Amino acid sequence: MPQTFQLIISGQVQGVGFRPFVYQLARKLDLKGSVCNNENGVLILINASRERAVEFLNAVLEKAPEASIVQSHSILETDQLQFDDFQITTSKTLHQIDIPLTPDFAICESCKTEIRDTSDSRFGYPFTTCTNCGPRYAITTKFPFEREHTTVASFQMCASCQEEYSNPADRRFHSQTNSCAECGIRLWLTSASGEPVSVVRSELLKKTSGLISDGNIIAIKNTNGYLLCCDAGNKAVIERLRGKKQRPAKPFALLYPSLERVKNNFELNSAEEQALLSPVAPIVILNPKDEIKGLEQESIAPGLGQLGVMLPSSALLTLLMDELQAPIIATSGNMHGSPIISSEKEAVGKLSEVADYFLHHNLEISFPQDDSVIRFAGEQQIMLRRSRGSAPNYMGRSYSGKKKVLAMGAHLKSSFAFVPNSHTYVSPYFGNLDSYDVSERLKKNIHQFIQLFQTLPEVVLIDSHPQYQSSVLGRELSKVWNAELIPVQHHKAHFASVLGEHGLFDSKEKILGVVWDGTGFGEDAAIWGGEFFSYDNYEMKRLDHFEYVDWLAADKMAKEPRLSLLAMLPEEERGLARGKFSETEWKVYTKMLEGNKLKTSSVGRLFDAVASLLDTVDIASYEGQAAMLLENRAGDCKGDGCIDFLEGVAYETIPSKKLIKNIWKAKEAGVSKAHIAHSFIHTLALAVLKMAKQGGYSIIACSGGVFQNALLVEKLVKLAEKAKADLKFNRILSSNDENVSFGQLAYYQHIKK
Incomplete structure (x- = not known):
């Protein structure tokens, strides 16, 4: 009689079609046994010789579903069991849950084909999913990942769906989110006042499409929360949305109907294309080819040359965009500064003054999430917001x-x-x-x-x-x-996040940490933000920083770049900023400077100061606006010949005021603002390599919100290649404060106290 072997596969293996895959593989190989989810992942029992059991395990690992991520596996002989065939059995949870939470997956190509096929039973069904796609984390209520542990449990499968679910030959075999128009999620359209819009179910998305084309704002409930949508070619409705959402200048994201349309309008490298088509389906920041006909670029992203673009992540959005065949604004369904809304009651209560119509559905969302946002510096991925599909x-x-x-x-x-x-x-x-x-x-x-x-x-x-x-x-x-x-400490957590991502805590070489951001409470009670650290043998030390300057007017300084300029101008040069303030403001702020004790080393505020100096922005309407506009201006610089504004200056602490003074001189000498902005970023990149060379560091780990600047990252990569330095950036996580929680954890686990 053959032995019984227990195989445990751990990692992202629940909610990705792993059990149906194992079932079909085992039946193909004529093995008897069972497979189920358990607290550690997927548990497989088979009757076989040791040799065949190992062969089967290798086949499972080699052919695992594309959406799965196997982190570990084990095989051991167990008590002999008798099996008549191979079955998927009820999940067993005997101990504490120890598995990843499966993220949401964008609609797959097979499901897209079905919802577009007039002869298919799922033609036009906006909540079509399968084992390879659909919401997972957003609808989870409990472990392991079974239908009864999700909010889809409230929808009883019809006979047809049950047949698919039970049929090993069907692609929806054990698809936990399975539903169809007969038994599934219901969609309906209302006016802002809650009045139902009378339209047959099959015409709902055509009607919604028409309302968008007619200049209306529609709050659409996607599978991760509400989106506020409008025509991206209608300046009046975009400006109306800005006013109602209280978002005067922050860029909006665009939803495009197809990759072909994106390629027609944008420069797209292979990494960007791959990201758009990935199961994450993030917003990707792209460069337009030229002015895009029919698109109100300046209203969508005021002052910026790049646009955030995504493809439909769900069947609902796919069908809507098939009707529209034109890009639309698709921004988070919330008021500016609030979290994304996912319930009908809250949406109507908070967005009825914003949206003209609502497209609701009755699938409950356990974990609402914004869309993830990424950009690229060449092939280097920069995560701007890690959310749906990644978290x-x-x-x-x-x-x-x-x-x-x-x-x-x-x-x-x-x-x-x-x-x-x-x-x-x-x-x-x-x-x-x-x-x-x-x-x-x-x-x-x-x-x-x-x-x-x-x-x-x-x-x-x-x-x-x-x-x-x-x-x-x-x-x-x-x-x-x-x-x-x-x-x-905030910046040590940032540094630890990069060390953690790249597995560098056991490094035999010392590592230079470069952490640049807007604010963080320093160990000397100053506001840090332009820091250099050393990591060596599980110890982290602050090496140096940007020159301390005055921190003015508390949080107001982060919102008014003109204040950063005033604080960073040498005392004898402060009059150069006089025209940016009223008489009363000038008296108040110069008085503040006389008795100010709080100092900052923030590179974020340095970006603000340069943006104000170049008359790019004096008062920002959203966080990071000055830095984004400055990077955009730097992108207008044509040709080489960058200025090093600290050339010939010997320093350990980077002299911010000297840097600002030299930039002012260049401006007065008639150097173009684009050239100055580009050279400023070039100077910062040079400073990193200078600090590394002075300290004898060959590994440089960079974190903090400043490193979301693609031009800075591109320059660092080129300079590091010449210097034969090894650069490390946040890649899985955002370089901004989103990574601080992970960095705190990594610091706690590895740094000697």
């Missing part, structure tokens, strides 16, 4: 330890990281915790995770800034749970 798993090396850890992250661009088992979970982006709604969403998601994993944290990590809302909440939760509370 909440961290699929790199594990940062688990003996204790259960919750890392609370930062205040802006907040996220949390949780280690309840041997896996690391990094939440999607939430936003600015100054917003009560964002803070409540963060809190709710933390409690949802604790419920999902049935685990309370034993350690809570917080930012060392005592007034960050994430730190305040972390202190409260640590008391409730009687958990150890540990603060981690």
Whole structure:
């Protein structure tokens, strides 16, 4: 009689069609046994000789479903069991859950074909999914990933869907999100006042398309939350949306009907094309070929030369775009600064003054998420917002330890990281915790995770800034749970996030950490943001920084680049900024400078100062606007011959005021503003390599929001090649404050205290 072997496959293996795949492979190889989900992933039992069992395991690993990510596997002989055939059995959970949460997957090509085929039973069904695509994390309520553990459970499968689900030869065999027009999710259209729009079900998306074309704003509930949509070629409706959403200048994302249309309008490299077509289906920042006919580019992204573009992530959006055949605005369904909305009640309550119509559906969303956003510097991926399709798993090396850890992250661009088992979970982006709604969403998601994993944290990590809302909440939760509370300095967490992503904690070589951002509470009570660190043998030390300048008017400084310019001008040159202030403002701010004690080394504020100096922007309407506009202006520079504004200057602490003074001189000498902006970024890149050379570093790890600047990254990559330096950037995670939670965790696990 053959032996019985137990195979356990761990990683992203639930909700990706792994069990149907194993079933079909086992039947093909005439093996008897069973497969089920369990707390560790997928559990397979087979009757076979050891040789055949190993052959089967190798075949499973080699041919695993495309959406799966196998992190570990094991095989061992177990008590002999008798099997008459091979079956998919009910999931077994005997211990604490120890598996990744499967992210949402964009609609696959097979499902697209079906919803467009008039002879197919799913023709026009806007919630068509299969084992390879559809919402996963967004609809999860419990583990393991079974239909009854999702919000799709409230839809009873009809006989036809049940037949597909039960048929091993069908592509929807054991597809947990299976549904159709007869038994599935219902879609309906209403006016802003809640009045139903009378239209037959098959005409709903055609009607919605017509309303968009006629200049209306439609709030559309996608499978991850509401989107506010309007015609991207209608300036009046775009400006109306800006006014109602309270978003005067921040760029909007575009939803395109097809890759072909994107290629017609944008320069697209292979990495960008691959990203657009990936299961993540993110917003990708692209360069237009020229002025795009029929697109209001300046209204969509004021002052910017690039546009954020995505392809439909769901059957619903695919069908809508098939009707429209033209790009539309598709921005998060929320008021500016608030989290994305996912419930009908909240959408109507908060967006009825924004949207003219609502397209609702009755699938509950457990975890609402914004669309992920990425850009590229050549082939180097820069994650701008990690959310739908990417979160909440961290699929790199594990940062688990003996204790259960919750890392609370930062205040802006907040996220949390949780280690309840041997896996690391990094939440999607939430936003600015100054917003009560964002803070409540963060809190709710933390409690949802604790419920999902049935685990309370034993350690809570917080930012060392005592007034960050994430730190305040972390202190409260640590008391409730009687958990150890540990603060981690903001910029050290940034540095640790890159070391963690690249597995560099065991490096035999010392590493230079370059962390540049807007703000972070420093260990000397100054506002850090232009830092150089050294990592060597599990110790992290601050080496140097940008010159300290005055921090003015608290948070107002981050919103008014003119204040950064005033603070960074040498005292004898401050009059150069006089024209940017009223008489009263000038008296107030110059008085503040006389007695100011708070200092900053922030490179984010340095970007602001240069943007103001070049008359690009003096008062910003959204975070990062000055830096984005400055990068855009730098992109207008034609030709080489960049100026090093610190050429010949010997320094350890980078002299910000000298840099500003030299830029002013170049402006007065008639150098073009585009050339100055380009040269400023070039000077910063040179400074990184100079610091590395002075300290004898060959590995350079860069993090912080400043490194979302593609031009800076491109320049660093070119300079590093010449210098034979090894550059490391955040790639899985955003370089901005979204990575702080993961960095706190990595720091806690590896740095000697």
